[in-house]
Amino acid sequence: MGKFLLTSVNPKEILLENILAVMSDEYFSKDLSAKIVGGVKKLEDLIASGAIEASKPNNVQNGKWFCNAAQVLRHCRNMRGKK
Numbered sequence: 001m002g003k004f005l006l007t008s009v010n011p012k013e014i015l016l017e018n019i020l021a022v023m024s025d026e027y028f029s030k031d032l033s034a035k036i037v038g039g040v041k042k043l044e045d046l047i048a049s050g051a052i053e054a055s056k057p058n059n060v061q062n063g064k065w066f067c068n069a070a071q072v073l074r075h076c077r078n079m080r081g082k083k
């Protein structure tokens with residue numbers, strides 16, 4: 001008789017993975033991304049480390065930055081209020 005590994009299905013993890021999969025082809029602006037991760041400095045550190053892909057299609061001084069939405073959401077700051 002074979003052994004079967006029973007694992008519980010966590011609906012929250014499945015939902016999170018579905019959200020990240022849908023958002024993987026979407027992009028946020030630099031301002032929105034900074035708000036989500038907890039500040040411009042943290043966003044720039046994440047981009048520098050390669051944790052978040054960012055691109056600036058137009059090579060002009062005030063060109064808009066585009067950050068991968070799924071990667072930004074993976075590094076979302078804790079939004080829960082302190083008890």
